[in-house]
Amino acid sequence: YGRMGWMQVSVPSLIKWCREMGVNSVDALLDYEITPDTTLKRRNKSVERTRDWLNSIRVREVYNTGEEKERDGEGQVHSRRKMAECISCPEGNPHFAVNIDLGGVNICDENTPSIIKESLDPLGEKILRVSQGSFSPVQVAILLSMGMDLFDSSWPIQQAEKGIAFQVTAEYPMDPSFSTVDFTLPTLKSSHSSPFPECTCYSCSNYTSAYLSHLFSTHELLGPLLLVIHNLTQWDRMFRLVRSSIEIHSD
Known part of the structure; x- marks a missing residue:
């Protein structure tokens, strides 16, 4: 979203921007406005759009990144698992790390362990689980017990x-x-x-x-x-x- 309003992002334009800025990770574009009462049909379409978006990048074979971000606006368990399955074993473009975005997720909530589990279970054992965000020592300890590997400062x-x-x-x-x-x-x-x-x-x-x-x-x-x-x-x-x-x- 720029000064002139909403802008359409195409695969060629994304690749061009990433090359110019020298980034080394790509953010999976999920529907960030998903709410708990969203229908299963809409959540599935959101994941399918993200999968098609990532596949269209891989087909061009010009954006070889080792990290992708798995995100779902409200932490829906079903959507997270489908997204994890989508990015866990991409053909011709293996990942060494996956960023599990927990923005908006209450770490201490009783439903959080199941959300994290669905995000991690489909991933390969050798994939590093990264969780970026402002987490206190208590929250870091909780996330470590759930299977997270790496945190920022x-x-x-x-x-x-x-x-x-x-x-x-x-x-x-x-x-x-x-x-x-x-x-x-x-x-x-x-x-x-x-x-x-x-x-x-x-x-x-x-x-x-x-x-x-x-x-x-x-x-x-x-x-x-x-x-x-x-x-x-x-x-x-x-x-x-x-x-x-x-x-x-x-x-």
Whole structure:
């Protein structure tokens, strides 16, 4: 949707844009306006349109991408499974990763496990399951237990921009709880200790909570930058704990 209104996207134009922008993934164009009360006929047509769209790209043999995105506006189980079956084993264009888009899906909802299961079951064992989105450590632990493999780092960066630092427990992911410190609160202005004494990152080793609180109260750019360093350090630590837990419980 551009400035002049809706624009029709054809296969040649999509390939041209992807080449010009150097992208390495293609988003499956599903009907994003699907609602829970949508008829099965309409959902099937949506999946069929997406399948035909992807096949028309593959036929041209000029867009060799290793990743595709599986998405359904409201997370309909039936549509997700059909889409997963469609993109799991494309002829002549094997995928190494599939992005399971969970936009609008409540991770803690009781129906989410079945939605994830229908998205993952048809995929080959060697396909990497990617889930992009702002997920907290608790949500990441839940998605890991459902079979997800890879996540981005948008959540820790967003928290840093809000003035919030976090730290996970040493028992993560078995204990997915985490603590936070909000440096926008005035109560930290007189705290001259390290934000997290046990953390050895650059920010915690060189700056106090009072100084970080001062940076946010004066809207200094250094404040979010220092918290990004800390939060990404914790994010890396979190996944090291995940890998260690997998090794321990796989023996």
